[in-house]
Every structure is written in C-alpha cells, then in structure tokens.
Amino acid sequence: MDIPHFNKKTLTSCIIISILLIGMSYSSHYLVQPISAKKSSSNDKASSTSTEASASNSNTSIALNPLELKNETYRWQNTSEAINPTLHLIANTDYLIKIKNPTDTKHELIIGSNGTELAKSSEIKPGKSVKFTFNANSTGTLEYHCEYHPDTMKGIIEISSQ
Numbered sequence: 001m002d003i004p005h006f007n008k009k010t011l012t013s014c015i016i017i018s019i020l021l022i023g024m025s026y027s028s029h030y031l032v033q034p035i036s037a038k039k040s041s042s043n044d045k046a047s048s049t050s051t052e053a054s055a056s057n058s059n060t061s062i063a064l065n066p067l068e069l070k071n072e073t074y075r076w077q078n079t080s081e082a083i084n085p086t087l088h089l090i091a092n093t094d095y096l097i098k099i100k101n102p103t104d105t106k107h108e109l110i111i112g113s114n115g116t117e118l119a120k121s122s123e124i125k126p127g128k129s130v131k132f133t134f135n136a137n138s139t140g141t142l143e144y145h146c147e148y149h150p151d152t153m154k155g156i157i158e159i160s161s162q
Contacts, residue, residue, distance in 0.1 A: 084155040089136040108147035
C-alpha cells in the first residue's frame, strides 16, 4: 500500500523539525551554562577599588573576560569557561564586575534592558583590565553585550529576589 504524497511530505517535515528541536535543545544545554556570583573574599575587597567605582563590603564579584574563538569571532567567558554565560544575580546587591582583556582588540561591556543602557564598563584595551560595580536594584531579566561585538558577545542576566 503506497503512502499518499501529502503524507510523505508531512512525515518528512515532522522528522526534520524533530531533528532541529533536538539539536537546539542539545546546543543550548551545553553552550549556555548558568553561573552564580560568589561573595568576594576579604582579599578581593581590599583590592577592589577602580577608577569607575569603589566596592563596598557587601559586594559580590563576577569575572567575565573576552575570548577570541577564531577569525576574530569573540565571546564572553567566565572562570568556569562557560561561553556567554547566563548571570544569576540577587536584587538590591552590588556586584563588582572584573574584566581582563587578553585579546588584540578593544571591548566594552554594556548592561541593558530593551535597548536602554543601564550600566557599562569603560573601554577595555588589549592586555588591560577594568572593574566596575553594578547594582541589581530590581528583579527581572537584563541583557549584556560588547559595544564593539554585540552579535557574538552577548548574554542574559537573571535577577531574582534571593
């Protein structure tokens, strides 16, 4: 018994969509890994002064560094080596964001919501480091990206009440 032509097309489409969904699920699980900020130690607090802002005793610290993959394709990477990680922050908390630029081009971290800039680092030249503070003053979801590489260096910030 032959399967009608319409049913073959439908079956083929369902198989292709299933394969795509499985692939997207797999890649999102292994390529975007969430991180949590850790409280800085007393040594970090003592040396956390920058030209942008001074850290207070209640700061937590986040390290987020540019990474060049190949052909001048850049991503953000944390100390766990997650690429463009989701940052999980707690509302009404000051965070010290530390960025060290090992690449050969400049970067600048922008934190925003729906196209509105909420905070940013200074320009981070090749081989240099910057620190700045960010207060997650309310719950919600924000975005972060690089001023110069917004399509590839971007991630999500999830802010919860605890």
